[in-house]
Amino acid sequence: MDYLLNEQQVMIRDLARQIAKEKIAPVAAEYDEKEEFPWPIVKLLADSDLFGVYIEEKYGGIGGGVLELAICTEELSKACGGISLSLAATALGTYPIILFGNDEQKQKYLPDIAKGRKLAAFAITEPEAGSDAGSIKTTAKKEGDHYILNGTKQWITNGGEAEVYTVVAMTDKSKGARGASVFILEKGMKGFTFGKKEKKLGIRASATRELIFTDCKVPKANLLGKEGLGFIVAMKTFDKSRPGVAAQAVGIAQGALDFAVDYAKNRRQFGQAISSFQGIQFMLADMATQIEAARALIYSACRMIDSGAKDISKISAMAKMFASDVAVKVTIDAVQIFGGYGYMRDYPVEKFMRDAKITQIYEGTNQIQRNVIAQALIKESLK
Numbered sequence: 101m102d103y104l105l106n107e108q109q110v111m112i113r114d115l116a117r118q119i120a121k122e123k124i125a126p127v128a129a130e131y132d133e134k135e136e137f138p139w140p141i142v143k144l145l146a147d148s149d150l151f152g153v154y155i156e157e158k159y160g161g162i163g164g165g166v167l168e169l170a171i172c173t174e175e176l177s178k179a180c181g182g183i184s185l186s187l188a189a190t191a192l193g194t195y196p197i198i199l200f201g202n203d204e205q206k207q208k209y210l211p212d213i214a215k216g217r218k219l220a221a222f223a224i225t226e227p228e229a230g231s232d233a234g235s236i237k238t239t240a241k242k243e244g245d246h247y248i249l250n251g252t253k254q255w256i257t258n259g260g261e262a263e264v265y266t267v268v269a270m271t272d273k274s275k276g277a278r279g280a281s282v283f284i285l286e287k288g289m290k291g292f293t294f295g296k297k298e299k300k301l302g303i304r305a306s307a308t309r310e311l312i313f314t315d316c317k318v319p320k321a322n323l324l325g326k327e328g329l330g331f332i333v334a335m336k337t338f339d340k341s342r343p344g345v346a347a348q349a350v351g352i353a354q355g356a357l358d359f360a361v362d363y364a365k366n367r368r369q370f371g372q373a374i375s376s377f378q379g380i381q382f383m384l385a386d387m388a389t390q391i392e393a394a395r396a397l398i399y400s401a402c403r404m405i406d407s408g409a410k411d412i413s414k415i416s417a418m419a420k421m422f423a424s425d426v427a428v429k430v431t432i433d434a435v436q437i438f439g440g441y442g443y444m445r446d447y448p449v450e451k452f453m454r455d456a457k458i459t460q461i462y463e464g465t466n467q468i469q470r471n472v473i474a475q476a477l478i479k480e481s482l483k
Contacts, residue, residue, distance in 0.1 A: 101392060103399050105171070112153055112168055123326055128180035130452055131305035135297075137261050138183045138305050145176075145187055146216020153192060155198070161211035164276060166340055167402035170347035174395075177351025178358070181455035182305035184351065186219065187220035188344050189257040189306070191462070193220030195337045196266040196282055200325040205284065218263035221252040223311050224334055232470050233268075233334060234277040238313060240269035245320045247271070247283060249313040252295070257307030257462070260294045263287045267311070268418055271327045280330025284322040291316030302454030317424040335413070340405060340465055342416045346398045346423035353391050354429040356434035357454035359385065363438055381436060388429045394423040414476035421469035424459035433458040 123144055131138050144283040145151060153301065154169040155161025162168065171192055176184035193212050197205060197220075200407050229235040238251025246323050249269055256265075265285040272279035285292055295310025324333060362382060364375035374380050374441040401419040435442035462467045 103463065107172055107335045108162070109165065109168060111459035112150070112162075112164070113171050113175055116150060116172045117150055117178075119148065119150075120176050120179035122396045124176065124179035124183050128183065128305070129445075129448065129451065131180070133304075135299065135304045138186060141183055142216065142219070149215075151187060151190060151216035152214030155194070155210055155214040159206055160214035161210070165402070166269065166343055167399065167405035167406055168275060170343050170398055170402050170436060171255050172237060173344050174347040174354070174398075177348045178355040179307070180299060180305060181348055181352045181452075181459075182303035182460065184348055185257055185303060185306040185452060186261075188348055189222075190262070192337065192341045193222040193262060193264060194268050195340050196222065196324055196333050197284065199336055199340070200282070200333050201284075201363070204321070205324070207383045207473065211285065213264065219258050219261055220264040220266070221256050221258040221262040221276075222266050223259075224268040227254050227417065231465055233280075233331065236268060236270055237460055238269040239269070239273070240271050240281060240283060240318070242271070242320070247318045247320065247323070249283070249285075249291070249316040249318055251313050253310055253311040253313075255298065255462075256311050257308055259307055259311055260297065261307045265311065266324065267313075268330045269313075271330075274443075275294070275328065277331040278328055281327045281335075282324040282330045282333045283318050285318060287318070289316055289318065301457060302451070303458055309460055339412050339416045340461055342420035342469075343398055343401050343405065344402070345463050346419040346446060347462040349420075349423040350391060350394050352452050352456045353394070353423075353430040356431045356449050356456075357384070357387050357391060359386070359447075359449055359452075360434040360437045363441075374437075383433050383437060387433055390426045390430060393418075396424045397422055405429050411476070414473050417464070417469040417472040417476075420475070421466045422458075422461065424456070424466060427456040427459055428453075 152161035153164045153172050158348045218222045221439040240247040240249050265287050267283050268280055270279050271281040291314045293312045295312050298308040364380050398419045401415040433451050434449040437451050441447050
């Protein structure tokens with residue numbers, strides 16, 4: 101379908117597509133098997149200026165928005181959902197700075213992120229605070245011109261590889277979620293260390309680690325916004341980033357469908373290609389339709405967000421929820437079309453299936469997305 105992309109968006113799409121096809125696809129299985137972080141690909145993406153597609157030109161970016169990031173993420177995810185996260189998760193860690201950082205903070209951090217010289221990560225999740233963000237235990241105590249952070253973050257994408265971290269911590273526990281604040285931390289700060297690297301079902305080329313803060317001294321200048329804005333920063337960030345998860349999901353689904361179509365044309369049973377069987381044709385038709393519907397919703401959500409619309413939580417949640425559900429269904433169906441071969445690691449679709457599952461879980465489970473959507477509907481009905 102023609103989504104009326106402008107010249108810059110087409111350029112981003114074509115460049116990301118070329119890199120995905122020529123550089124990522126040939127090594128995706130190797131990085132998945134070895135569970136290595138794809139630094140050579142990161143350098144290539146940096147050299148191609150793709151890390152800055154959503155960052156303002158005055159801070160070294162291309163000047164695009166959420167749509168440009170989604171286009172790029174989708175194309176990279178067609179080849180590998182894990183490798184694409186080096187860029188997409190950096191955007192997640194960067195959005196708090198874009199949305200709430202002052203000019204000094206933006207000048208300090210955004211140019212290096214835009215050029216891919218430094219990766220970023222966002223840290224809110226803890227062992228007892230996933231969907232329940234109000235249960236954060238990490239604390240930030242103000243002492244003079246610094247804050248002292250203590251606590252642990254869990255399952256942080258780009259953890260250990262990123263240089264810049266936006267971290268949610270409690271500055272006033274008595275206020276619950278309203279007592280949370282966000283700080284910019286840098287790798288190497290005294291008292292900031294990393295725990296184990298997780299071994300995962302999918303997205304295994306992406307690093308997922310614990311962050312550990314032990315009397316970590318953070319300058320007051322690294323506070324984003326002001327104290328007590330932490331929950332708002334997190335929610336506004338997710339409103340911007342969830343279409344990126346949706347784009348990752350659609351890319352994974354499209355990659356699986358492309359392999360399934362090619363396999364169906366070449367796999368022969370009962371003397372003919374299985375693509376001639378109506379049962380297979382119906383599966384492929386449903387897969388393609390679901391992917392296109394998800395893509396249309398994502399692009400619509402992105403354009404709405406980039407237009408400056410205020411009430412974006414519902415459409416952002418819809419895009420993430422629908423696209424990730426589609427990705428899981430489509431990748432499972434792709435494995436089914438491959439039959440026994442689909443279950444073997446010699447073939448690519450089992451990896452797509454493993455990579456798809458996380459899109460229903462991170463940046464807010466799909467159950468949470470349904471809560472967000474329903475609450476928005478109820479609120480709208482009262483107006």
